[in-house]
Amino acid sequence: MTIRGDLELLTRTGHLFSSVREEFVCAARDLDTWSRLGARQAARDLVRDSGTHQIRKLYSSAALAEERSRGHLGELVGRGARVRIAATALPHETIVIDRRFVILAGSDTPGGREYTLSTAPTLVGGVYALFEAAWETATDLEAFLRGERPQLDADSRTVLRALGSGATDETAARDLGMSLRTYRRRVAELLDTLDAGSRFQAGVRAGELGLNG
Amino acid sequence: MTIRGDLELLTRTGHLFSSVREEFVCAARDLDTWSRLGARQAARDLVRDSGTHQIRKLYSSAALAEERSRGHLGELVGRGARVRIAATALPHETIVIDRRFVILAGSDTPGGREYTLSTAPTLVGGVYALFEAAWETATDLEAFLRGERPQLDADSRTVLRALGSGATDETAARDLGMSLRTYRRRVAELLDTLDAGSRFQAGVRAGELGLNG
DNA sequence: GAACCCGTGGCAGCTTGCTGCCATCGGGCA
DNA sequence: TGCCCGATGGCAGCAAGCTGCCACGGGTTC
Structure with missing residues (x-):
């Protein structure tokens, strides 16, 4: 199912975010998307009552560029989410919920950003497996910050x-x-x-x- | 587009494999699928004339279990493909061709294995980005084989x-x-x-x- | 233009690392 | 005892790495 534009995304998938039962995983370049949607608050709520489910977020190092973002990530971790940093760019936002739904973000187009929502088990499973592989070898946020690599030219x-x-x-x-x-x-x-x-x-x-x- | 069964997969997607222009990437648990299809030969042909395009294959360590598989992987590398080993299981086979098509394998069902073929840019891009992330941190086949720690006194x-x-x-x-x-x-x-x-x-x-x- | 700074590269001398050769030592073994 | 063997260590010579010094060229500044 294809969704065009942020607004439609919110109306069409909003209920999914509050229906998370077991697991919420997400891979993205940075935190811009959700702040743009003003959905930061929703995400916060999501995390708040996360006693029952697991949250994993995988970002590229670009997410650490802004001080504000770093703070937000720290907050997420404080609330029980697990955050890791991947070595690659992760240009396409990806979300998998309960291994039942997958949401993929496309590139920006004049008509708004395009999103794809799918529940096809094959698709969900494939994306989840790749996410798992990327996650497994990414470095924990904490370790990443500690490691503060001396950034070489x-x-x-x-x-x-x-x-x-x-x-x-x-x-x-x-x-x-x-x-x-x-x-x-x-x-x-x-x-x-x-x-x-x-x-x-x-x-x-x-x-x-x-x-x- | 959903494809049911190996036979249909071959007939529906065979032409894609011979039409690779720039890049062929693939993530899988092991090499069974293609041997089951008797498509090993086709894959070989694909690699043979790979002067123009790049081939990357990401496997789980399960692919190294059999001697036969190891040999096949070595052969691939010899022909110019790049092979890496991921730390996770990669239960779902994934193929991306030229960043235009993606083929995802589902689980076995009574009616045969289910596959999904898609050309949607959002989907292809998302899968590709995740593949990239998984690839980036996987270890090179060579390094992996060498990595069997030489146990020092x-x-x-x-x-x-x-x-x-x-x-x-x-x-x-x-x-x-x-x-x-x-x-x-x-x-x-x-x-x-x-x-x-x-x-x-x-x-x-x-x-x-x-x-x- | 003159004065200046900075990155580069050649030179030289020094330190460190590498290895072949041989003498030595200690432990098995007949 | 005499022999062999493997491990050790000294020595020497070479290769590799390190660094201070200075000269050159291309910018910038005054």
């Missing part, structure tokens, strides 16, 4: 990858098209920001922070 | 900890009460068993395998 990331490849400085520098001296400067800077006393230690840190790809 | 673990502490070889050797030469032998052995080409890489591996603390 693109340059450092390349160096990191080169280091991880096991190449010597010489070949790595050549591959990256920079001089040996500069490459080593980069490495030194990297060790510095990672607060590592040796390359080995830096490797461990890099691994911990999941800076590899 | 107590000695190596001490060395590992010393390395992780960031100390130089000299101080580390002194602390461990062994000669510099021996310490370095240990380190060399360690790099060998970790299959690392540099200390940095060894650090990453050690982190991956959680051999710290």
Whole structure:
């Protein structure tokens, strides 16, 4: 079933949100959608009486950009929801309720954003399975905030990858098209920001922070 | 569009598989489905002329249970496909082609397995985004196979900890009460068993395998 | 233009890491 | 005892990594 526009979404699916029995899972890029709908309050209510059901929310790191959003997420966690942060963009909002309904958000169009609501078990199951897989390996909000990765620039990331490849400085520098001296400067800077006393230690840190790809 | 049974699936979607232009992604528990369809050969053909498009396959670790399957996966990789292993079960097979079609498999029913084929952009986009998230954090087949931790003896673990502490070889050797030469032998052995080409890489591996603390 | 800052890269000298070679030591074994 | 074997450690030489110094080029500022 296709739904066009936020208003229709609210009227058509509003009752679903208050009928959650066991589980409410949601994947999204950030918290904009619901704030735009003014549905933040509804979500809050949803969480409030969540004694009976489980709430899981998976966001991209973009959700942490604004201070306001961070506060809201913290509040959610405080009320019993589980929040995790995924490494990818999650451009399409996805909601699965009780493994019975799935709501997928499309892209913005002139006529308003398009949503798809479905109860087909195949569809719900497939989406749920993928959500599960993404959820399983995402990092907990708390851990993510604690881990506050020292955010490296693109340059450092390349160096990191080169280091991880096991190449010597010489070949790595050549591959990256920079001089040996500069490459080593980069490495030194990297060790510095990672607060590592040796390359080995830096490797461990890099691994911990999941800076590899 | 709902499809009931494997036969119908083949006739209805066969042409899609040969029309892949850019990308073919697939998430599944294991390789049974396609072998059951005798479609293994078709998949092989698909990969063969994959010069133009990209193939990504995400499986649960169940796909590695059988020797035969492992061989098939290796073959896939050899032909240019990228294979990763997810931590979850992935009970529902999912295929996305060129970000235009999505095929979802349901559960077995008396009348045959049920499949859903859709081209709705919202749906395809949503599924694709979730796939992307799951993919991003899954581990590469190669890394997964290698990851069977090489179980180190107590000695190596001490060395590992010393390395992780960031100390130089000299101080580390002194602390461990062994000669510099021996310490370095240990380190060399360690790099060998970790299959690392540099200390940095060894650090990453050690982190991956959680051999710290 | 002159003065300046900043990132880069070459050079040099030093430290650290790596490894082949050989001497040594201690433990089994005939 | 004499022999073998594996582990150890010293040594030496080389490779790799580290860093201070200075020069060059491209911006910016005055």
